[in-house]
Amino acid sequence: MNDMIGGHIVHAFNNELKQINELVLQLGEMGLDQLRRAVQSLEDEDPKAASQIIERDRAMNELDIKADEEIIRLIAKRQPVAKDLRDVLTVQKTVNDLERVGDEARKVAGLTLHFYDQDKHPPNGHMLHDIFRMAEFVEEMLHASLTAFKELDLPQALEVIRQDTELDEEYRAALRRLSTYVMEDSRNVGYMVEVTLTLRALERIGGHAKNIGGYVIFLVTGRDVRHESLAKIRTEIEAGNYLPG
Amino acid sequence: MSNSFSQGQAAVVEGVEVPVAVDKHAEIERSQTETVGEYRVADPRMTCRDVDVFYSGSQAIYNVSLDIGKNEVISMIGPSGCGKSTFLRCLNRMNDTIDGCKVAGSIQLDGRNIYDKSMDVVPLRARVGMVFQKPNPFPKTLYENVAYGPRIHGIADNKAHLDHIVETSMRKAGLWEEVKDRLDQPGTGLSGGQQQRLCIARAIAVEPEVILMDEPCSALDPIATAKIEELIDELRENYTIAIVTHSMQQAARVSQRTAYFHLGKLIEVGETDQIFTQPRHKLTEDYITGRFG
Numbered sequence: 001m002n003d004m005i006g007g008h009i010v011h012a013f014n015n016e017l018k019q020i021n022e023l024v025l026q027l028g029e030m031g032l033d034q035l036r037r038a039v040q041s042l043e044d045e046d047p048k049a050a051s052q053i054i055e056r057d058r059a060m061n062e063l064d065i066k067a068d069e070e071i072i073r074l075i076a077k078r079q080p081v082a083k084d085l086r087d088v089l090t091v092q093k094t095v096n097d098l099e100r101v102g103d104e105a106r107k108v109a110g111l112t113l114h115f116y117d118q119d120k121h122p123p124n125g126h127m128l129h130d131i132f133r134m135a136e137f138v139e140e141m142l143h144a145s146l147t148a149f150k151e152l153d154l155p156q157a158l159e160v161i162r163q164d165t166e167l168d169e170e171y172r173a174a175l176r177r178l179s180t181y182v183m184e185d186s187r188n189v190g191y192m193v194e195v196t197l198t199l200r201a202l203e204r205i206g207g208h209a210k211n212i213g214g215y216v217i218f219l220v221t222g223r224d225v226r227h228e229s230l231a232k233i234r235t236e237i238e239a240g241n242y243l244p245g
Numbered sequence: 246m247s248n249s250f251s252q253g254q255a256a257v258v259e260g261v262e263v264p265v266a267v268d269k270h271a272e273i274e275r276s277q278t279e280t281v282g283e284y285r286v287a288d289p290r291m292t293c294r295d296v297d298v299f300y301s302g303s304q305a306i307y308n309v310s311l312d313i314g315k316n317e318v319i320s321m322i323g324p325s326g327c328g329k330s331t332f333l334r335c336l337n338r339m340n341d342t343i344d345g346c347k348v349a350g351s352i353q354l355d356g357r358n359i360y361d362k363s364m365d366v367v368p369l370r371a372r373v374g375m376v377f378q379k380p381n382p383f384p385k386t387l388y389e390n391v392a393y394g395p396r397i398h399g400i401a402d403n404k405a406h407l408d409h410i411v412e413t414s415m416r417k418a419g420l421w422e423e424v425k426d427r428l429d430q431p432g433t434g435l436s437g438g439q440q441q442r443l444c445i446a447r448a449i450a451v452e453p454e455v456i457l458m459d460e461p462c463s464a465l466d467p468i469a470t471a472k473i474e475e476l477i478d479e480l481r482e483n484y485t486i487a488i489v490t491h492s493m494q495q496a497a498r499v500s501q502r503t504a505y506f507h508l509g510k511l512i513e514v515g516e517t518d519q520i521f522t523q524p525r526h527k528l529t530e531d532y533i534t535g536r537f538g
Contacts, residue, residue: 007536009529009536080534
């Protein structure tokens with residue numbers, strides 16, 4: 001239990017906060033796992049594995065609802081203030097983002113089904129190359145954002161926010177590369193649309209990881225930085241302006 | 246620091262609990278020399294500077310400076326024995342009634358030191374009224390409870406004027422509709438919440454500028470509490486209110502500014518919204534989040 005959660009006179013309050021924080025980590029692990037498996041199913045051209053991933057998304061949805069119920073109960077019972085309130089709000093928002101990570105992973109699995117289920121004609125493997133590259137990058141971002149959440153690690157949270165700009169660059173570059181396949185042969189347009197939607201899903205997962213990084217900064221410092229520039233956030237954190245007290 | 250303070254034992258002097266260092270937070274507190282946050286306001290009704298309070302040699306309040314603004318509700322919170330009630334009682338010299346109590350520093354009402362030798366405490370306590378934890382109506386009729394103050398302070402010109410004062414005070418206190426047909430009945434026959442509103446009507450009747458409330462809802466049920474809180478919000482239009490409360494939620498609900506006291510020191514003061522979302526001092530944060538107290 002980190003310092004921000006523990007220490008209440010009422011131990012049950014500590015336990016409840018700990019419980020909702022653990023739900024976030026559980027949901028985060030599931031999201032990461034879903035992403036890894038979805039990308040693997042595409043690499044392995046394995047529609048059966050993809051179906052399982054789509055099925056498992058239901059478990060994430062159930063966990064999402066469970067977390068919301070726990071949060072509502074905690075607010076009603078404990079009326080959290082100050083850092084406890086920030087913690088509960090952060091958990092609530094993070095859960096929301098992680099549930100969407102699950103939805104995006106499901107979309108990636110959907111591509112496997114679309115290309116490899118039964119007698120379909122898969123595209124040239126080169127067209128999928130950027131998906132694997134981006135997926136690796138996004139997985140790293142998501143993992144880092146969850147570590148930042150778990151350890152209240154400001155530099156790590158900042159790094160995820162920085163990585164998102166890099167990811168955006170990667171995404172644009174991938175779209176440009178993809179368009180060359182259509183220029184070569186217009187019959188590739190159907191593949192291009194599907195791959196673009198998948199790249200978009202991965203880009204969104206990166207966006208959710210970035211959001212989680214922003215929530216961690218809010219949780220630790222009390223400052224909402226979602227709409228601040230990275231340079232400004234970094235300068236202010238280094239100057240100690242975002243630190244409480 | 247007195248012996249009783251440093252030995253960490255409970256001390257009660259003249260029936261008044263004095264601060265005692267018993268927890269790990271005392272160490273943080275000892276290094277605290279200045280109040281965190283802005284203790285001044287642009288338009289103060291009362292101005293307190295460097296206030297120290299001693300009970301028979303034991304110091305209960307250390308160097309507190311705080312402004313109380315016009316038409317604001319300021320709440321004072323803190324653990325038991327932190328000095329918040331002691332400080333509140335300084336504001337209309339209620340501490341004068343305690344033997345061995347000495348107040349140093351300056352407390353001004355509208356620019357005039359209330360501890361000045363020429364200050365008459367009777368009109369002072371009309372200008373700075375007080376509502377206590379336990380409703381304490383006089384053992385008289387409802388009418389007399391409210392009429393008593395204006396009569397002894399010579400505020401009412403005649404019976405009709407007195408009737409008018411009683412009615413408007415009771416209306417402002419949100420009590421009139423409930424009691425207008427039984428003004429000749431004893432005040433002690435009302436419910437707890439009604440009695441407390443009667444005490445507020447009694448305080449209002451003498452046209453105060455400031456109303457001090459010392460845990461005004463702690464003896465009331467939630468509905469009566471809600472009525473008093475609604476009343477406090479309405480009274481703010483015409484009065485300045487300083488309220489001591491053990492309920493942090495109540496402080497968050499009713500006040501615009503919050504002052505956090507700990508072991509006789511004013512640790513932090515600021516906008517209530519800020520104190521309850523982003524307190525700047527660790528002691529404030531730990532207290533309002535229920536980590537000690």
